[in-house]
Amino acid sequence: DTGVSQNPRHKITKRGQNVTFRCDPISEHNRLYWYRQTLGQGPEFLTYFQNEAQLEKSRLLSDRFSAERPKGSFSTLEIQRTEQGDSAMYLCASSFGDVGIANYGYTFGSGTRLTVV
């Protein structure tokens, strides 16, 4: 397994455009997370999937943000009508866990750096 893969690595877009990022988790992991990291800060939780179900969304995730995980495999994060404040590193992570089973194997991807100009 090659770990958690994110594409693209970098994205520069004009304000107002839509962008979509992709995350391919470790194949045996059932949980997938999106985080956002701005310069000088730690990552902030955005949303979480268990298999294909999106079970929690942070208040940071405005209506312009949407995430999907069809068939419980890869995930996409879309930002509509981008704003300069959306510029950040978007990180994806995956793990395995279930009711009564401790989460393990927490692995991050290398991230997608978004710059909105």
Next chain:
Amino acid sequence: GIQVEQSPPDLILQEGANSTLRCNFSDSVNNLQWFHQNPWGQLINLFYIPSGTKQNGRLSATTVATERYSLLYISSSQTTDSGVYFCAVERHAGGTSYGKLTFGQGTILTVHP
């Protein structure tokens, strides 16, 4: 929500020196992890350590859950240890952990040759 504070914010060392990084958290936690973020942005898990002490080579970590802090020790530091070290905690209601992490602001470590 839970607050996570790390200290010091910056640390500069000569190669071979030892260091201790601290993480304080504001409430009881179900899990705690230490991560290293390298200069290319990759976050690498170092330890799962909700309590007790673990060692992995030159690194060790101790979490005192009752006093709400964790320490990361780096011995005989090398230039490749440079980067940002994050503490991240998980606090969940009920019995099910789902892995939502709250991160501290990090400690920026620079090791000079």
